[in-house]
Structure formats: C-alpha cells, structure tokens
Amino acid sequence: MIEFIKSHIGSLILLTVFVALLTLGVQFLKPEWVHSSVWQIIIFYFGLMLVSGQLIQFLLKQSKENSVAILMGATIIRFLASLIFIAICLFTEIDNKILFFADFFIIYLLYLLFDIYSLIANLRPHSK
Template sequence: MLRIITLTIVVGLIFYLAPYLGLSAFIHADKWFILAFYTAISYFNHLLMQQGFANDRKNFVPFYMGSIAARLLLSLVFIGIFIFRGTPDIYIFISNFFVLYLCYTGFEIYDLYRNLRHFS
C-alpha cells in the first residue's frame, strides 16, 4: 500500500505543477476527482487483497478476480457519470483516466507480485 500512496503523491504533485510546466493542455480540469477515485479504489483493492490473504489462501484468486471486476465496473460507472454530466473535453478526461488506470493497475500488480513472492 505504501507504493500506491507514493504513486498518488507523485501524481498529485504532477497535477499541481502541470500549469507551471506547461502541461495544462494535456490534463483535464477534473483531475482531482480522478485521483480521488483511484485512491479510493486502491484502498478498496488493498482491503480485498488483505482479506484474501488472511482467511484462506485458496480464496485469494476469487478475491483478486472480484477486485478486478469491481474496478472495471466502478471505472465504467465513473466515466459514464462524467459523460452524462456533459463534461467538457471528454477525450482528455478519458485519456487521463486510462493513463492513470494503467499506472495504478501496474503498481498494484507489482505490489501484489512482491507480496506473493514472500509466500511462495
């Protein structure tokens, strides 16, 4: 979880410094909502993984697949809400969303892999 918190802080700093670095054209105005969403989803995923590790190791795979499915569905709902609201620059919003989706997913898989390596 520490790596995910570090990633969130780094992304938050990039979002904060984007106007000063000339990157504001590539970052959507609702960037803080996206970052808050990923922070909440990462925490939820972390809780599910702890639950999968704690009770019975046989149940880890269903917990992991459930967390992936929940992340995908919640992401689609989140994007759908912003599309329904008529968010301007929706293509920038969606591109920012999926770049962060890939970053957070990659970091969580790496963190999970490190934890699984200790148990094998």
C-alpha cells in the first residue's frame, strides 16, 4: 500500500481526492466561490497529469541523459494543453467566466505544486 501511494499514480490519486474534498468543503461553505464546471477542471487535470506522468516515466526509462529536456517538454505540453482547455471553455457559452478562470487557476497551481514536488522527490535520489 505504501509503495502505491509513493508511486506517481498513487500520489496523483491522493492529490485529486484532496482537491475534490477541498472543493466540496468550499462548495459547502461558500458555494458562490465554486463554478459549476469545477469538476470538469479537476477531471481534466487528473487526466492530463496521469498521461503526462506516464509519458515522462516511459521516456526517462528510454533516455536518462535527456531528463531535463523531457521534463521541460512535458511541462510546456501541460501548459499548452491547459491554455487550449481554457480557450475552448471560455469561447463556449459558459457563465461567469471570471469565476471559472479563478477556479481553473487555483486548481492549476495545486497540480503545479504537485508536479514540482514530484520532480524534487524524483531528483533527490539521483543527486547523491
């Protein structure tokens, strides 16, 4: 069980459960702060981080000497995918676009912190 939580997928599921519980708490206490599309945002980021994380792990097994390029490329791809997602959502008939963008940005930052933590935890054993 501990090994699963330490794995990329396990820690990603744990983060997503935390974000979902946090969202439910805020939705219960201050429903006006949570956009109706917040669950789509959470699912999008879970899927994006899952696919990109698996791709990173596969590419790092293939070529460890290109690790910086692989990690930077994955970060740029995630950022561009986020921009495309937000552009599609904002150009459709979505209500309260500012609240949607604020919720999107908060969730983006939480998953970015997870990405940075994963990167640091991954690099720590290699620095010794």
